[in-house]
Amino acid sequence: MQKNSILIDVQNVWKAFDDNEVLKGITMQVHDGSSDVILGRSGIGKSVLLKSIVGLLHPERGSIHVMGEQVIGMKNRDLNRLRKSIGYVFQYAALYDSLNVRENLEFPLRKHTDADEEEITDRVLEQLRLVGLEHAIDKMPSELSGGMKKRIGLARAIIKRPSIVLYDEPTAGLDPITAREISELILSLEEQFGITSITVTHDLECARIIANHIYILDDGVFQHHGGYEELKASDDPYTRAFFQVAV
Numbered sequence: 001m002q003k004n005s006i007l008i009d010v011q012n013v014w015k016a017f018d019d020n021e022v023l024k025g026i027t028m029q030v031h032d033g034s035s036d037v038i039l040g041r042s043g044i045g046k047s048v049l050l051k052s053i054v055g056l057l058h059p060e061r062g063s064i065h066v067m068g069e070q071v072i073g074m075k076n077r078d079l080n081r082l083r084k085s086i087g088y089v090f091q092y093a094a095l096y097d098s099l100n101v102r103e104n105l106e107f108p109l110r111k112h113t114d115a116d117e118e119e120i121t122d123r124v125l126e127q128l129r130l131v132g133l134e135h136a137i138d139k140m141p142s143e144l145s146g147g148m149k150k151r152i153g154l155a156r157a158i159i160k161r162p163s164i165v166l167y168d169e170p171t172a173g174l175d176p177i178t179a180r181e182i183s184e185l186i187l188s189l190e191e192q193f194g195i196t197s198i199t200v201t202h203d204l205e206c207a208r209i210i211a212n213h214i215y216i217l218d219d220g221v222f223q224h225h226g227g228y229e230e231l232k233a234s235d236d237p238y239t240r241a242f243f244q245v246a247v
């Protein structure tokens, strides 16, 4: 893959649920190595867009190319293959409650790779070290704090070394200090592993820390986009409303 090539290319995508038009011709291009952030009100379609990019939802119109492959209309077998290269941090910490931390981390490796038992053990330990939670290896999700669950969610999303990671509100529900630690962890993991990402967040501090580029979603399309400082200085009332929440 060429440097600066487009890894995620969303063109004129439309998605409705009955008469609820959510995405109305949305377009976005994420370059290799970039960390792009989406801001937008609750219920505006941010999660719908992420789910469409991994083929969990099926837009009616438009095209979504991920690493050059068209996702819309893709067969399940091909989707499963493509998803090996994509990590997804779900909005609601989607750890398996009946599995302990070790088993939660092993899951994607067993599902998506041919790693043998020794490699699996090594990789799980390495991931836990990266997120600072080696001591939690035998804990059940119910024994973890919200911040610990988010860290394990990150570890699980990147354990198979994906090229792309989609984060849906990775700092939601955390105190500002823990939220900042998670944002810095995301940044450091992305730099370490050369990850290209899209992050949906309401946390402007997170956007400031991780974003190369920020998109503002409203009424089914990106109304504005740009760098953090550029958008912060914007005259647009909706954009201003977002940035004023932060101060």
Ligand SMILES: Nc1ncnc2c1ncn2[C@@H]1O[C@H](COP(=O)(O)OP(=O)(O)OP(=O)(O)O)[C@@H](O)[C@H]1O
Binding pocket: 017, 020, 022, 040, 041, 042, 043, 044, 045, 046, 047, 048, 049, 091
């Ligand atoms: N599977 C579904 N079936 C029907 N409607 C859906 C489905 N998923 C999402 N929607 C609708 O699509 C709209 C956008 O939802 P989405 O979850 O993308 O919002 P969001 O921007 O992620 O909000 P939040 O910030 O609260 O997470 C909402 O009106 C929601 O009810």
Ligand SMILES: [Mg+2]
Binding pocket: 046, 047, 048, 091, 168
């Ligand atoms: Mg959402």
